Amino acid sequence: GAGVSQSPRYKVAKRGQDVALRCDPISGHVSLFWYQQALGQGPEFLTYFQNEAQLDKSGLPSDRFFAERPEGSVSTLKIQRTQQEDSAVYLCASSFGSGSSYEQYFGPGTRLTVT
Amino acid sequence: DAKTTQPTSMDCAEGRAANLPCNHSTISGNEYVYWYRQIHSQGPQYIIHGLKNNETNEMASLIITEDRKSSTLILPHATLRDTAVYYCIVRSGNQAGTALIFGKGTTLSVSS
Numbered sequence: 411g412a413g414v415s416q417s418p419r420y421k422v423a424k425r426g427q428d429v430a431l432r433c434d435p436i437s438g439h440v441s442l443f444w445y446q447q448a449l450g451q452g453p454e455f456l457t458y459f460q461n462e463a464q465l466d467k468s469g470l471p472s473d474r475f476f477a478e479r480p481e482g483s484v485s486t487l488k489i490q491r492t493q494q495e496d497s498a499v500y501l502c503a504s505s506f507g508s509g510s511s512y513e514q515y516f517g518p519g520t521r522l523t524v525t
Numbered sequence: 526d527a528k529t530t531q532p533t534s535m536d537c538a539e540g541r542a543a544n545l546p547c548n549h550s551t552i553s554g555n556e557y558v559y560w561y562r563q564i565h566s567q568g569p570q571y572i573i574h575g576l577k578n579n580e581t582n583e584m585a586s587l588i589i590t591e592d593r594k595s596s597t598l599i600l601p602h603a604t605l606r607d608t609a610v611y612y613c614i615v616r617s618g619n620q621a622g623t624a625l626i627f628g629k630g631t632t633l634s635v636s637s
Contacts, residue, residue, distance in 0.1 A: 452630060
């Protein structure tokens with residue numbers, strides 16, 4: 411079946427621009443996670459949704475980062491006034507349930523380059 | 526911080542079994558052991574997970590020691606396509622929506 415999809419796959423933004431990254435989770439998956447992966451590092455948690463509720467946003471690095479999932483399916487990660495340190499791969503993952511026994515399935519990521 | 530320790534890199538010959546170790550000496554009773562891998566320029570791929578018992582699926586086997594302080598991921602017949610970074614992750618079972626905490630992982634290189 412269809413996996414997690416993300417768009418765009420690549421985004422180049424000039425410093426100061428706003429960007430929006432989209433995630434389409436696997437149909438029926440309750441949980442949705444966003445991660446940020448810097449070059450040469452493992453992914454780091456940004457935020458978590460259970461259906462449309464954002465239950466954890468402790469990993470968002472600044473108030474320039476905002477995420478939403480208004481209908482409990484598609485999610486958008488928005489970064490305002492992008493900075494060079496925002497350059498990274500942004501990964502989305504979804505899981506069927508909310509507990510830790512449920513594995514997360516990742517999308518291919520969006521590579522953001524801020525120039 | 527990641528609660529696991531893995532070797533930085535390992536080599537394996539194609540067709541042989543790849544045994545990837547992971548130490549998690551501070552694991553709690555309700556924490557799962559998860560394995561993911563990440564092939565270059567792709568998102569992490571789920572491999573397997575377990576709580577106490579050994580587990581096997583079509584991709585790999587997970588062997589967890591009786592005291593749960595370490596585990597081994599076994600790829601029974603490694604192929605060139607198994608070259609990737611392998612992450613061992615301990616994940617709390619306490620609450621919903623627990624994120625995965627990735628460490629540096631083991632870079633597995635499979636050669637012919």
